[in-house]
Amino acid sequence: MIDDVAKEHLHGDLREIREVLLQKIEGLGEYDIRRPLTRTGTNLLGLVKHLALWESRYFGEVFDRPFPEPLPRWDDLGQRGADLWVAEHETRDEVVGRYRRAWAHSDATIAALTLDSPGHVPWWPRPRVNLFAVLVHMLTETGRHAGHADILREQLDGSTEAASEERDEAFWAARRDQIERAAVKAARTERGPGV
Numbered sequence: 001m002i003d004d005v006a007k008e009h010l011h012g013d014l015r016e017i018r019e020v021l022l023q024k025i026e027g028l029g030e031y032d033i034r035r036p037l038t039r040t041g042t043n044l045l046g047l048v049k050h051l052a053l054w055e056s057r058y059f060g061e062v063f064d065r066p067f068p069e070p071l072p073r074w075d076d077l078g079q080r081g082a083d084l085w086v087a088e089h090e091t092r093d094e095v096v097g098r099y100r101r102a103w104a105h106s107d108a109t110i111a112a113l114t115l116d117s118p119g120h121v122p123w124w125p126r127p128r129v130n131l132f133a134v135l136v137h138m139l140t141e142t143g144r145h146a147g148h149a150d151i152l153r154e155q156l157d158g159s160t161e162a163a164s165e166e167r168d169e170a171f172w173a174a175r176r177d178q179i180e181r182a183a184v185k186a187a188r189t190e191r192g193p194g195v
Helices: 002-023 030-034 044-058 092-112 131-157 169-191
Strands: 118-120 128-130
Touching: 002 044, 002 092, 002 131, 030 044, 044 092, 044 131, 092 131, 128 131
Parallel strands: none
Antiparallel strands: 118 128
16 A cells, blocks of 8 residues: 555656756757856756656666657767757647656656666666666656756745745845855855954
8 A cells, every 4th residue: 555655756756847947948949948048058948858758768667668659778878868858840839748748658668667667778787677777767857857947946936835925036136146145255254354
């Protein structure tokens, strides 16, 4: 019984965080969802593409339930990182559609298997796994990338989950200034008195 409760809880959280990630690209133009916003090129639509690939792989080939669409080989070093950005010929609808199809495939795998069902992750140091480990891993990865998406979206247009309509730009400017003053004071303390 506890396995069923745990599985539904983890699966429910995964479903929720997937939707949160897609909300981060809503209302933005093609340039903003694709443009590199960090030194390494992290971008919003690239995060969606990345998660579509890895969710397909983790809930597909790991449990001998291959995703029905072609996937690049996991051990192709020449393709490493290509899933983190979107080429000009790939459309938003294609990337989001692939992610949603990956969800459906993953959801079917999760529904069909028990938490202790064995799988094999050849790229992990300890490749013998079970559904529980993979479900926790994908929930963690999706949550991590949704957090990246939160920050990227805030960089683009200032929108955040926390920024309610009650808090205007003046509030956020004052909050930022308060945080900056605290950081400056902490840096001075670290250097010692008289510096």
